[in-house]
Structures are given as structure tokens and as C-alpha cells.
Amino acid sequence: MDASLLTITPGAAEPIYRQIVEQLRRMIAGGQLPPGELLPSVREVAGFHAINPMTVSRAYSLLEGEGLLERLRGTGMAVAQRARRARSEAERMSLLEPRLHDLARAARELELPAGRVLRRLGELLEDGE
Template identity: 60%
Template sequence: MPSPQALFDVQPQLATPIYRQVVEQVQRLVAGGQLRPGDELPSVRAVAERHAINPMTVSKAYSLLEAEGLLERRRGVGMVVAAGAQPARKGQDRLALLEPALLALARQAHQLGITPDQALKALARALESIDKDIP
């Protein structure tokens, strides 16, 4: 499991609202099996302070995830991954969560005149650099 401090990668410059970024990242972490039932999420305050964002933004994301059944509140602990949350069983299910980002990447590469081969090599380098950053 990623450390609570490194759980979210919030990027305010993106068009995607911050609360949505948090929601989608938790969905992917659960689908990928990196967050398991019972795992604690960082507190609203901790996430807000770390990323210099409004606590209400984090609270909104957590509430949406709770309504979706992915998270549950535990008195004295905070938000945890719900008991019924399971990783995606098939690679296709995980890829479906990645599809919007891949389409956006493809669109941007096309607009920049980057060939598919160049884009694939750049993606491979980016994936390798992420793998090196994860303890």
C-alpha cells in the first residue's frame, strides 16, 4: 500500500476538479489491489494540508466514495476501505479505469504531432520512472 503521505497525486492545474482526482485515484487504488478492505485513508485535514487544498474538497471526495460503497467511516479511525471493496478481477476492468486518461494522452500527442511510437516510448519511460519512485 502506498504510504498515507504519498497516496494522492493532486494536480490543481488539470481540468479535472480536485475532488474528482481524489475519487478516481481511490477507485484505481482499490481496483488495482493497492488499497484493501480495512486500509485507513489519511484524514481530511492531513490531505488538505499536504496538498494545500480546501478540506471541504477532500471531504466531498470521501463522501462520494462512501456513497459509492468504496469507503466507510469508522469511529475514532476515520475513513477506511469498505469491507466489500474488491480489486478488479480482470485486467480489462482496470484498463477501463485508465481509458479516459489514455484518450486524453492520445489526443494531446496527436495535437503535438507526436507519432504513436514516440508516445509509447515516452509512456514506457514515464512508467519506469514511477516504478523507481515507489519503495
């Protein structure tokens, strides 16, 4: 995997390390990062995005704690073999649930018709592919 595949926004409200964590978590769960895949080194990511190596390391460590990454000493970090599990559609869906709830609540408070929200989301989901 290449460092350029990560999207990092230093100025955002969401902390950098968490941007990395959640992005990688989803890409692993989704299968874009298969088990065994080697991740870019902390210094590589840090250099490319002009951030601190420790910030990247922190993200990697958290994912290692979750069992999603493996430390290959002297080589780097790789997607763990046992990370292949937890890949049923239902399980991936559960990672999206909190965001869905927040969205539904916001839409309700805005008194927006369900149809309109669904239609717009449909468009955005198409655009990506």
C-alpha cells in the same frame, strides 16, 4: 495510509476534490490500498495540504457513494471490504480507456508516428517502478 501519499495541486485545472477521488479510486483498484485500510482524517489531509476539510470530505463522500469507502462512525473512513471486486486486469484497464482515447486522438492530430509515441510512453512507464 498517510496524508503525504496524496499528491494535490491546488492550482491545477482539475478541481482538488476530483484529484483526490481519482487518485484514491486508482490506488484502491490497483491494490495499493487494501480493504480495511484506514484513510487519513479529513482534517489531517486538509491540514497537510493546506486545503479545506470540506473539500476532502466531498471526495470521501463520493467514493462512499461508489461503494469504495466505508464510514466507520467515530473512527473515520476505510476502504470497503466489497471493494476487492472489480479488480480484474480488464476492469482496471477500463478505467484507463478514456485517457487512452484522448491521447490517441491528440497524437493523431499532431501527426505523430505511433512508434515514437509508444516508445516514449514505454520509457515513462519504466521510470515509475
